[in-house]
Amino acid sequence: MGTVFYEGTHRGEFIEAELPDNLSRDSVLILSGQSLKAGHVLGKILVGAxxxxxxxxxxxxxxxxxxxxxxxxxxxxxxxxxxxxxxxxxxxxxxxxxxxxxxxxxxxxxxxxxxxxxxxxxxxxxxxxxxxxxxxxxxAGTAKYKEWNPASTDGSQNACAISYDAVDATGGDTPGVIVDHECRALTGSLVWFSGATTNQIAMGLSQLATHRIKGV
Structure with missing residues (x-):
């Protein structure tokens, strides 16, 4: 039997529809210490304010x-x-x-x-x-993005964006691109924190909806 290869998630694969000219996207800083996948659901923290x-x-x-x-x-x-x-x-x-x-x-x-x-x-x-x-x-604070988790207390307990592409920020804060408004997102292509329950995922989708990111 030959080697089996698994294809990872492509950047933007979760997007069903968004604003033209990439207007649903923003360039941001991904907080150090993380390795994110395309479609990762994110929260935001404020540093140095x-x-x-x-x-x-x-x-x-x-x-x-x-x-x-x-x-x-x-x-x-x-x-x-x-x-x-x-x-x-x-x-x-x-x-x-x-x-x-x-x-x-x-x-x-x-x-x-x-x-x-x-x-x-x-x-x-x-x-x-x-x-x-x-x-x-x-x-004067700097916004940084990290994996969403409702158990957090630093601001990232509020889902507000989705990582457009994979980002390796394990070595330090790293530039990344997010989708943070006016988007229809394929829920089956979203990436949640490890152990996320059905109810927690429903909560995250509800929070994203307040930013006009609708799961479909």
């Missing part, structure tokens, strides 16, 4: 924002912190992400940690009132 908080003009409370730590799960853009519950020497706030979705609820004078943002909003001599707010601008 900074954040600046500014109190809204007209705030009643005069507490100040402490140092902000920006983690990989954060996104570039403007976050809104709004006081939703006033209390003496305390208070409750919500934080809304750049996409308009609430990422978490916190308490004045207590550490907040959600979706890649960590900070403490200090109580001031004058208490905050409901409606007082801060803008938190996250910028």
């Amino acid at each position: 900074t954040a600046v908080a500014v109190a809204a003009a007209g705030n009643t409370g005069n507490g100040v924002m402490g140092a902000i730590t920006v983690g990989a799960a954060a996104a570039n853009g403007i976050y809104q912190l709004v006081i939703v519950g006033a209390a003496a020497n305390a208070g409750v706030f919500e934080v809304e992400g750049p996409d308009g979705k609430i990422i978490g609820t916190g308490n004045v004078a207590a550490a907040f940690n959600a979706s890649g943002l960590q900070f403490t909003l200090a109580d001031g001599a004058t208490d905050f009132k409901e409606g007082d707010r801060f803008t938190i601008t996250v910028s």
